[in-house]
Amino acid sequence: MPRKKIEIPDTVEHLSILDEAGQLDRELEPDISETLLLKLYRSMVLGRKFDERLLNLQRQGRIGTFAPITGQEASQLGTVAVMRESDWFVPSFRETAAELWRGRSMESVILLFGGYNEGGHVEDGRRNLPVAIPVGSQLLHAVGLGWAIRYRRSDDMVLTFFGDGATSEGDFHEALNFAGVYQAPVIFVCQNNQWAISVPRSKQTRSATIAQKAVAYGIPGIQVDGNDILSVYAAAREAERRARSGGGPTLIECVTYRLMMHTTADDPKRYRSEEDVNIWKQRDPLTRFQNYLIDKGLLTDSRIEAITADVLGDIQAAVDRAENRMKRLGDPMDMFDHAYATIPPHLNAQRDLLAADLAASAKEKNHG
Amino acid sequence: MAKLTMVQALNLALHQEMEKDDRVIVLGEDVGKDGGVFRVTDGLYEKFGDERSVDTPLAESGIVGMSIGMAIFGLLPVCEIQFSGFTYENFHQIESHAARMRWRSQGAFHVPMVLRTPYGGGVRALEHHSESREAYYAHTPGLKMVIPSGPRNARALLVSAIRDPDPVIFYEAKALYRAFREEVPETEETFPIGKSRVAREGKDLTIVAYGAMVRPALEAADILKENDRVEAEVIDLLTLSPLDDEPVIRSVKRTGRAMVIHEAPGSFGPGAEIVSRLVEKAFYYLEVPIARVTGYDIIIPLFSREHSYIPGVQRIVRTARNLVSK
Numbered sequence: 001m002p003r004k005k006i007e008i009p010d011t012v013e014h015l016s017i018l019d020e021a022g023q024l025d026r027e028l029e030p031d032i033s034e035t036l037l038l039k040l041y042r043s044m045v046l047g048r049k050f051d052e053r054l055l056n057l058q059r060q061g062r063i064g065t066f067a068p069i070t071g072q073e074a075s076q077l078g079t080v081a082v083m084r085e086s087d088w089f090v091p092s093f094r095e096t097a098a099e100l101w102r103g104r105s106m107e108s109v110i111l112l113f114g115g116y117n118e119g120g121h122v123e124d125g126r127r128n129l130p131v132a133i134p135v136g137s138q139l140l141h142a143v144g145l146g147w148a149i150r151y152r153r154s155d156d157m158v159l160t161f162f163g164d165g166a167t168s169e170g171d172f173h174e175a176l177n178f179a180g181v182y183q184a185p186v187i188f189v190c191q192n193n194q195w196a197i198s199v200p201r202s203k204q205t206r207s208a209t210i211a212q213k214a215v216a217y218g219i220p221g222i223q224v225d226g227n228d229i230l231s232v233y234a235a236a237r238e239a240e241r242r243a244r245s246g247g248g249p250t251l252i253e254c255v256t257y258r259l260m261m262h263t264t265a266d267d268p269k270r271y272r273s274e275e276d277v278n279i280w281k282q283r284d285p286l287t288r289f290q291n292y293l294i295d296k297g298l299l300t301d302s303r304i305e306a307i308t309a310d311v312l313g314d315i316q317a318a319v320d321r322a323e324n325r326m327k328r329l330g331d332p333m334d335m336f337d338h339a340y341a342t343i344p345p346h347l348n349a350q351r352d353l354l355a356a357d358l359a360a361s362a363k364e365k366n367h368g
Numbered sequence: 369m370a371k372l373t374m375v376q377a378l379n380l381a382l383h384q385e386m387e388k389d390d391r392v393i394v395l396g397e398d399v400g401k402d403g404g405v406f407r408v409t410d411g412l413y414e415k416f417g418d419e420r421s422v423d424t425p426l427a428e429s430g431i432v433g434m435s436i437g438m439a440i441f442g443l444l445p446v447c448e449i450q451f452s453g454f455t456y457e458n459f460h461q462i463e464s465h466a467a468r469m470r471w472r473s474q475g476a477f478h479v480p481m482v483l484r485t486p487y488g489g490g491v492r493a494l495e496h497h498s499e500s501r502e503a504y505y506a507h508t509p510g511l512k513m514v515i516p517s518g519p520r521n522a523r524a525l526l527v528s529a530i531r532d533p534d535p536v537i538f539y540e541a542k543a544l545y546r547a548f549r550e551e552v553p554e555t556e557e558t559f560p561i562g563k564s565r566v567a568r569e570g571k572d573l574t575i576v577a578y579g580a581m582v583r584p585a586l587e588a589a590d591i592l593k594e595n596d597r598v599e600a601e602v603i604d605l606l607t608l609s610p611l612d613d614e615p616v617i618r619s620v621k622r623t624g625r626a627m628v629i630h631e632a633p634g635s636f637g638p639g640a641e642i643v644s645r646l647v648e649k650a651f652y653y654l655e656v657p658i659a660r661v662t663g664y665d666i667i668i669p670l671f672s673r674e675h676s677y678i679p680g681v682q683r684i685v686r687t688a689r690n691l692v693s694k
Contacts, residue, residue, distance in 0.1 A: 130469075137460065340534050347610070
């Protein structure tokens with residue numbers, strides 16, 4: 001027979017548990033403890049409020065450019081919630097809520113966006129990689145970490161984030177391919193927020209979904225309502241069990257929306273309409289989850305107010321700490337630190353040149 | 369001691385380091401069952417299995433990106449990119465991450481990986497299989513760039529590179545792979561990264577070379593001695609970054625005459641850096657302008673013409689005569 005059909009999976013699942021109208025599918029509702037539900041809620045509020053504060057600081061010139069996360073809190077927190085501390089976390093650059101969940105301090109975030117290298121420091125023992133700005137490039141590091149976890153016969157796993165734009169990068173395809181070949185315990189979380197700066201999802205790929213790209217690499221893929229933290233959590237749990245039990249990688253596409261600009265240097269009015277944004281504002285992951293918790297009897301108006309006040313207090317304290325610290329940081333002589341394990345002679349010589357230059361500048365200033 | 373080719377010497381280093389330390393993992397295209405297209409990883413698959421001698425899919429960025437993750441975890445990956453002409457596919461992983469992870473994370477993570485790759489011409493190869501682009505890596509902060517010149521130092525430097533806490537780009541001159549044999553001790557030997565060496569002593573002229581160019585430099589020195597009674601000192605750089613310029617400066621202060629040789633294109637090449645250092649640190653000792661004998665600023669021609677492109681003994685001798693006659 002010259003032509004015959006080869007059977008491959010030709011469907012991917014879409015998962016939605018708590019829809020935008022607040023309808024809950026009780027059959028699919030994941031079993032999450034009250035403590036964890038409330039912790040997730042507080043983290044969502046923190047992610048949202050911290051974003052607002054960072055934007056404020058940026059507009060006042062107190063920090064530099066940053067990438068807001070507003071609207072993507074459920075995608076970020078529903079996934080990292082399944083991680084253990086010993087798992088490896090490999091972010092791109094729009095995952096502040098997930099980073100804070102993983103133990104990064106707000107102070108560190110402010111330092112980095114404030115232009116201080118010290119904000120890149122990762123506390124000893126924490127398995128959280130620093131942000132990776134070149135789009136999609138971090139996915140391969142996740143595969144290497146996953147490979148090493150298997151080599152060491154551990155049941156830890158790796159969780160890595162990227163956006164819809166990253167799925168056009170070669171590294172995305174190489175990472176999924178390698179992870180499939182080596183059955184690396186990696187959860188690939190695509191935050192499909194519909195926009196890669198000004199380029200819409202429809203111009204990024206002809207594929208109907210991003211989840212289906214997993215099929216080509218022989219790994220499971222699933223699309224979830226990324227603004228429904230219950231769906232995100234359920235899919236991540238499934239992927240986590242697979243990863244820990246030797247079942248290999250999973251691609252999760254979280255369908256969400258970037259409610260803010262790409263970064264503070266971007267003006268989205270140039271390329272998308274307010275009406276579009278408003279449609280997605282109706283699907284806000286935070287209000288949806290909040291209503292669910294109210295229905296469950298876990299939240300009341302006064303409780304929400306208390307949590308919000310508490311979060312704002314934490315943010316203010318972090319801003320104060322960061323700004324105080326920034327006053328003490330910034331010695332230019334530190335710029336040669338961490339170039340190599342041991343500073344080589346030619347860099348020592350250049351460091352001496354910088355010291356002499358700074359001394360000369362200071363002298364000129366005093367005599368000027 | 370056994371007389372080994374450079375391929376065998378590199379292979380010895382890999383065998384011994386893998387035996388010693390289970391963090392050492394070899395990965396790349398055809399490095400497993402096939403033993404590498406140049407056979408540098410021969411026998412590792414049989415001895416250590418496919419878990420430590422890992423055949424990867426054909427994707428250079430994937431190989432290097434995965435190595436970075438393994439290194440961050442705490443393993444010591446030694447990846448092979450089959451030809452340096454294919455390392456552009458992975459260049460952004462090296463530049464954007466391997467070279468920066470220590471800096472970016474303020475010392476929390478580092479990338480103790482080695483990227484081994486054959487470079488240079490002289491083996492009658494196809495396009496993309498003969499070029500020398502060491503300047504890219506030597507120019508990138510955060511990397512170390514090592515280029516051995518023979519079996520014994522290749523083995524010692526590879527051991528040092530594997531144990532080095534920073535990412536090392538390890539260029540292997542494919543023209544040297546089987547060109548000659550040297551005594552290589554069975555017992556462990558290392559050579560410090562960031563140190564150059566005097567390959568031959570002389571008082572009249574300093575020739576600076578590295579990698580595949582060290583041999584023609586030494587041959588030229590022989591000819592100059594026999595025919596011209598000129599004693600040329602040959603400095604073998606071994607590490608391009610961080611560059612140890614001390615033996616070069618010391619030598620030129622004595623000889624007053626210097627030339628730099630490499631097969632990479634001349635403009636903005638490693639020779640330009642050597643000349644700058646000499647101008648900065650030995651200017652008043654120079655008797656004549658410094659000469660460069662390098663590849664031309666074009667893509668290296670296919671092999672019918674490559675011998676006219678790659679600096680050869682005669683070109684080096686002629687340039688040297690020109691320098692000492694002034």
